[in-house]
Amino acid sequence: MNLKKALLPIALFAALAAGSAEAQVNVMLPANPGGGWDATGRQAFQAMNEAGIYTDGVNFTNKGGAGGTIGLAEFQGGQRGKPDALAVFGAITVGSIILNQSPINLTDFRPVARLTAEYLVIAVSADSPHQSLQDLVAALKADPGATAVGGGSAGGVDHIALALLAQAADIPVADVNYIPQASGAETVTGIVNGTLAAGISGISEFAQFAEQGRIRILGITSADRKEGLDVPTFKEAGYDIEIANWRGILGAPGMPDDNYQLWVDRFTQLNESDAWKKVLETQGWDQFFLAGEEFGAFIAEENERIATVLKEAGLAQ
Amino acid sequence: METFSLLLQGFGVALQPINLFYALLGSVLGTAIGVLPGIGPALTIALLLPVTISVAPTSAFIMFAGVLYGAMYGGSTTSILINTPGEAGSMMTALEGNRMARAGRGASALATAALGSFVAGTIATLLLTFAAPAIAEIAFYFRPADYFALTVLAFTSVAVVMGSSRVRGFVSLFIGLALGLVGIDQMTGQARLTFGVPALFDGMELAVVLVSLFAVGEILYVASRYRKNASEIVPMRGWAWMSWEDLRRSWKPWLRGTALGFPIGALPGGGSEIPTMLSYTLERRLSKHPEEFGHGAIEGVAGPEAANNAAAAGILIPLLTLGLPTSATAAVLLAAFQNYGLQPGPFLFTNNPELVWGLIASLYVGNVMLLVLNLPLVGLWVRLLSIPAPQLYAGILVFATIGIWGVSNSVVDLIAMVIIGIMGYVMRVYDFPIAPVLIGLILGPMAEQQLRTALAAGQGNPVVLVSTPLSVAFLVLAGLFLLAPVVLRRLRAGA
Numbered sequence: 001m002n003l004k005k006a007l008l009p010i011a012l013f014a015a016l017a018a019g020s021a022e023a024q025v026n027v028m029l030p031a032n033p034g035g036g037w038d039a040t041g042r043q044a045f046q047a048m049n050e051a052g053i054y055t056d057g058v059n060f061t062n063k064g065g066a067g068g069t070i071g072l073a074e075f076q077g078g079q080r081g082k083p084d085a086l087a088v089f090g091a092i093t094v095g096s097i098i099l100n101q102s103p104i105n106l107t108d109f110r111p112v113a114r115l116t117a118e119y120l121v122i123a124v125s126a127d128s129p130h131q132s133l134q135d136l137v138a139a140l141k142a143d144p145g146a147t148a149v150g151g152g153s154a155g156g157v158d159h160i161a162l163a164l165l166a167q168a169a170d171i172p173v174a175d176v177n178y179i180p181q182a183s184g185a186e187t188v189t190g191i192v193n194g195t196l197a198a199g200i201s202g203i204s205e206f207a208q209f210a211e212q213g214r215i216r217i218l219g220i221t222s223a224d225r226k227e228g229l230d231v232p233t234f235k236e237a238g239y240d241i242e243i244a245n246w247r248g249i250l251g252a253p254g255m256p257d258d259n260y261q262l263w264v265d266r267f268t269q270l271n272e273s274d275a276w277k278k279v280l281e282t283q284g285w286d287q288f289f290l291a292g293e294e295f296g297a298f299i300a301e302e303n304e305r306i307a308t309v310l311k312e313a314g315l316a317q
Numbered sequence: 318m319e320t321f322s323l324l325l326q327g328f329g330v331a332l333q334p335i336n337l338f339y340a341l342l343g344s345v346l347g348t349a350i351g352v353l354p355g356i357g358p359a360l361t362i363a364l365l366l367p368v369t370i371s372v373a374p375t376s377a378f379i380m381f382a383g384v385l386y387g388a389m390y391g392g393s394t395t396s397i398l399i400n401t402p403g404e405a406g407s408m409m410t411a412l413e414g415n416r417m418a419r420a421g422r423g424a425s426a427l428a429t430a431a432l433g434s435f436v437a438g439t440i441a442t443l444l445l446t447f448a449a450p451a452i453a454e455i456a457f458y459f460r461p462a463d464y465f466a467l468t469v470l471a472f473t474s475v476a477v478v479m480g481s482s483r484v485r486g487f488v489s490l491f492i493g494l495a496l497g498l499v500g501i502d503q504m505t506g507q508a509r510l511t512f513g514v515p516a517l518f519d520g521m522e523l524a525v526v527l528v529s530l531f532a533v534g535e536i537l538y539v540a541s542r543y544r545k546n547a548s549e550i551v552p553m554r555g556w557a558w559m560s561w562e563d564l565r566r567s568w569k570p571w572l573r574g575t576a577l578g579f580p581i582g583a584l585p586g587g588g589s590e591i592p593t594m595l596s597y598t599l600e601r602r603l604s605k606h607p608e609e610f611g612h613g614a615i616e617g618v619a620g621p622e623a624a625n626n627a628a629a630a631g632i633l634i635p636l637l638t639l640g641l642p643t644s645a646t647a648a649v650l651l652a653a654f655q656n657y658g659l660q661p662g663p664f665l666f667t668n669n670p671e672l673v674w675g676l677i678a679s680l681y682v683g684n685v686m687l688l689v690l691n692l693p694l695v696g697l698w699v700r701l702l703s704i705p706a707p708q709l710y711a712g713i714l715v716f717a718t719i720g721i722w723g724v725s726n727s728v729v730d731l732i733a734m735v736i737i738g739i740m741g742y743v744m745r746v747y748d749f750p751i752a753p754v755l756i757g758l759i760l761g762p763m764a765e766q767q768l769r770t771a772l773a774a775g776q777g778n779p780v781v782l783v784s785t786p787l788s789v790a791f792l793v794l795a796g797l798f799l800l801a802p803v804v805l806r807r808l809r810a811g812a
Contacts, residue, residue: 039652066501066518073515099506100518148774154506179773180504182766183648185456185635192457195774204655212639214457283655315506 024056026079028087030071032064040116040247041088043279044270051273053266067096067156072104076253083259085252086112091245094299095155095306098316106303110251110260111296113267116280117244117288118202119222120161121231122149123215125191128198133219133237136198137169144175150187151200154180155306155315157245158200161221163309168239173312191215202245203229204284222286246288248295264292320447327674331682336379336675339372340683343380344690347387351407352395358388359646362653374657375672379679381650382633383687386438386680389589389626390687393430397618398423399713401532405523406589406625408755409597411531413610413617420613428559429567429615430622431691436568437575437623438684441630444579446677449634456635459584461771462782466791468764471591473795475756477802478598485749492740493757496521497765504769516729525721526758529734530751532717534741536710541742543706567619570600574623582631589628590759594752596620630680637661637673 027045031037041060048054063071068089079085087109097104122133130136140147144166151158159180163173179196181187184205190196192214199206199215207229209215217231221243225233234241249267251260270276271289280287290298310316330336350361362381372380392407397414410430417426476486499510500520511517559567577599578592600616601607610617636647639661654661659669666673704712721734744751768782775781783789 039656064519066515070515070518096506100501100508102515145776150770153503177773177776179770181770182503182763189457189459190461190770190774193460195460195770209639282657 024058025054025084025086026059026061026082028071028075028079028085029060029062030064030068030075030087030089030093032062036118037068037088037090037247038062039283040285041249043283044115044249044267044276047273047275047279048266048270050275051270053269053273066100066102067153068093069096069100069102069104072250073102075250076104076108079252081254081256082252083256084263085255086263087250087252088247089250090247091157091243091302094302095157095160095310098303098307098310099155106250106299107296108253110253110255111292111299112249112251112260112263113271113292114246114248114288114290114295114298115267115271116285117246118204118285119220119226119244120158120200121203121206121217121220122162122165122198122200123191123206123210123217124198125194126213126216128216130198130218131216133232133234133239136218137165137171137239139197140166140176141169141171144171145177147197148177148179148195149198149200150179150181150190150196152180152184152187154178155310156180157243159313160306160309161241161243162200163313164241164243165234165239167309167312168234168241173309174314176313178313188215226286244286244288248290267291323670323674324446324678326671327676327678328681330375330671330675331379331678336376336679337682339376339380340383340679340686343383344387344683344686345383346380347384347389348391348394348687348690349387350384351388351391351393358385359649361388362646362649374659375675377653377657378650378672378676379683381653382676382680383683385629385646386434386626386683387687389438389622389629390431390434390691392625393434393618393622394427394691397426397430399532399709400535401713401717402527405527405755405759406593406628407622408527408531408590409593409621409752410618410625412597412752413614416611416613417615417618422613422615425559425563425615426613426618428692429563429619431688432559433567433571433574433619433623434626435684435688436571437578437627438630438687439681440572440575441579441627442677442680442684445630445634445680449638455580455583456639459787460785461767461774462785462788463791464584464767465764465771465782466788466795467591468760468767470791470795470798471594471756471760472753472764473798474598475594476753477798478601481748481750483802485747486753489744489749489751489753490757493754493759494761495757496526496754497758497761503766514729516727520762521733521758522730523755523759525730525733526737527755528717528721529737530741530744530754532713533734533738534745534751536714537738537742538745539706539710541746563615566615570596570616570620571623573599573603574620575627578624578627579631582628583634589625590756592624592628593621594756596624597752633680637665637676 027041029038029041045054045058063074072087072089072093075085075087094106096102097106122136124130124136130139149162151162159178162176162178166173166176181190184201187196187199187201188206188209191199203220203226206215206217210217217229219234219237220226220229220231221234221241223233223235223242225231251263268291271287307316331340346361347358350358361384365381389406392402393410393414396402396407396411397418400411400415402408402411414426414430417423472490476490477483499517501508501518508518574592574596577596578589581592582589597617597620600620601610604610604614604616606614632647636650651661659665659672718731718734721730741751771781772779783792
């Protein structure tokens, strides 16, 4: 009896895995199940299947940790030269590679497509004296130490966004009191109870607390205002910054050209499909598409920009 | 009264046959994964996410709630019978529960665990029903200094109370704190104590340490002292599970465990470990039979088991009322809500009353279901112990190794399991307590994070650590734990 019960979950997981036994493509999800990268990979292939773009088997591997660098390192070594091996990654990976001095070289992979973005917002407590982004920046400038700002892990997009804001306002990046928090939930509670003067996070994590009237969003890092959110962009407030937590797909290093072109085409079709538009809507992701070599150029730019900022913040050599 | 009629409507939803089926499925699955070391409710729900795309949201969440509660019931079974906690919330149960099982009282231990879980689960669900919004605000009240003081209280109380001496307790605690340092430091992004092994960047996997210290260490110990003719385990006396005496000694710990588990479960980072640990130390302090602790005290099972179930209900409060995930499991549940295009928070109660109240009602249903599932099975489970020791322990070792491999398919984890298992054996031989290691590992990173956040926000001024009434209260309590025995001894010696 006990054995039967104990084996039940194994049988279940085996059944789940068996669904992809006929796998044609191997997809590395360098995150634990349940997170954004995991969802990006699985939902993209689900939508491809629905839209009839790619209907063969998919074999997903979850390998989380350290901003995706652990999974990507395994992918880089294990799938080199394979025709149908893809990996999900994103903006966070770029910073993590630099910070952890990871041996991964992003130019080694084949850039398939950038798919989605989530823009960042900066918020203060509802009873904060800062009514606008300019107010907050003025406080930061006057006394950076007393104006603690919380967000995600060190070197992540939240941190980079704040550092860019400081740069734009001529505040020495190293003086900014950025306090990484374990989760978005902790950033929100920190803002509300006054531990943090402000916080930075993805829109999805802050929007509802703004609706509840607990926090006030002062600015968003997108190029244009976001529909349904009456908040000025950083640019409108006078800081020429645009940054997003983007997610995309990489091909294995040395992927043959024919297969590479095939996957670029497939993701381009996916981007235009109704099935994908539906996914974007239910998940609350912004479309942020860029394919092939242009995406490669974008990655190189991001790498440059983030490396410079991390150096100024004193986090990387 | 409005709550009451909404709840009745919720029962209307929860008692539909299809939803009852999903509640049963979730409960059975949850019990099973609770039994299996390494696989927790967070991972299970995450793996179930894609499966439920075709299931209605209400049914899916009813199933998830079953998994969440079921894991808390299931985890106690292996803790008690084979000293292998299936998940972190059950580790304190292993301390007394397994001693009880060896003394032939396994059935009592399982019964008090199941009944305690039921009582706590029901009370916590009642509180969730009627007091959720008020309790949710606690999350906003707790500042970093308060969290830090809470962890200090947990550290000192566990190091002082556990084990045969305070020095041993603190040595164990510091081993745990050191293990907790492994990995990338979140505040600066720098790797610490990873020795260039990328697999260690994310820190020591709790499940690995848990299973290694309890199961592997224990197996090595038993094997090293095994004599063929010695009867290791007293055979079970069938169905006589709980005497009046047991019940009399259990009901207060159940209630106290609930009182600790529910509010702490509602805090970000609170989880089920702190309340179970505090419940254990509390029972040990309050017990009229302190000499029984370490040899199978029923209070030490009843309290923590109630606390972990109450905490499981507690995590639903900030999740449902604020959309604030306070644990890994809650974060996965939040992802599930978002998969359905639902945003938990105050608006969920007004926009989707059927879902919320159906879910809450199904918690009552699930609790009854789990009790019915678990109590009759007690007799079956305890028969596990009649397997001869060599086969039983070899089986556990295989079982544990599969569980650890299943966590992340990592060879490094298996190597760590061997090393930590040997450490567990040495600790066992020299009488070092295991619990402080785990508390150090689990709470160390949280204590560090909150301490550094508090200091950074206070610009390095240490006064910030005692700037709130709660933090002062916790630190004073911690100081009392540490000093009271010494002072009392001095006074007695002086008199």
